[in-house]
Structures are given as structure tokens and as C-alpha cells.
Amino acid sequence: MRRVILLVLLCLGSGLARAAKAPSAALQVPDETAIRTAIKAQTDAWNRADIPAFMQAYENSPDTTFIGLTLRKGFEPILKRYQESYTTREQMGTLTFNDLDVRLLPGGCGKAEIALVTGKFHLERAAKGEAKKDDGIFSLVWRKGPQGWKIVLDHTS
DSSP states (O other): OHHHHHHHHHHHHHHHHHHHSOOOHHHHHHHHHHHHHHHHHHHHHHHTTOHHHHGGGBOOSTTOEEESSSEEESHHHHHHHHHHHOOSHHHHOEEEEEEEEEEEEEOTTSSEEEEEEEEEEEEEOSOOSSOOOSEEEEEEEEEEETTEEEEEEEEEO
């Protein structure tokens, strides 16, 4: 009986040690690819002047946060901010992202549950509305949930 208990404890300890390690590169690839695919979909939506489709990358939650010149909390206020700041196709222009860095952070079970994404944005456009900035940097916090990877915090400056 002692041997069985010892064996069970050894197996549990081994499993916990593996879970504490960061996920392997092979496990990270699908998650990073999913995030990069969502960012590409955002870019495509923006460039066809489709703000609701652009917003699909954000978690539809009252806790989703956007920090820019002001702080907006909640999916609907963030959507409204984009719609009020970019009222025409000319104001939206063409969006590009570059210098993207995706960093996956493991949760308690060793699987990636949070990701930090940083990068730069550039808008090539013919007109400006409320939003005056054409270039800047951003940091995004993504969370993996039932609907996949979604932005829960966007800090753009």
C-alpha cells in the first residue's frame, strides 16, 4: 500500500512540475497564430471601413478597457468611440500594423491564457475627424475564453 501511495505522489509531483513550466513552442504556435489571424482580420475590417467587424477582436464585456487620450470601459463605449472618431471612409484610411510582438503567458495549468501584444500602427488617410493621430504604439492584453482570443485591454498612444 505504501508503494502505491508513493507512486501516486511521485506521479502527481511530476505532473505539477510539468504544469509549472511554460508551454512548449509547439503548443504556443496555434495560440500565437490565432492572435495574429485576429489582428489581420481587424486590419482587413478597418481597411474596408467596417468598425463592427474590427471590434470583433474585442471581448464583448463591460470590463473591456480602452486607454488612449481618455479611458473608456465597456465594449459598447469603445465601439461608440470608434464610430464617433472615424465617421467616413476617408477618416479611417488604410491601417497597417508593424513590429508586432506576441508574448503568451501560461496560466496555472501551464496553458496560455493571457497574451501581451505590442506594436506600432500607421494610418494613411486623406481626412481627419476627431481622431488626429496617424502613427502610434499600442499594447494589448488578450484573454483566451469561450469565444477564443479576445482583447480585454487596449492601450494606444
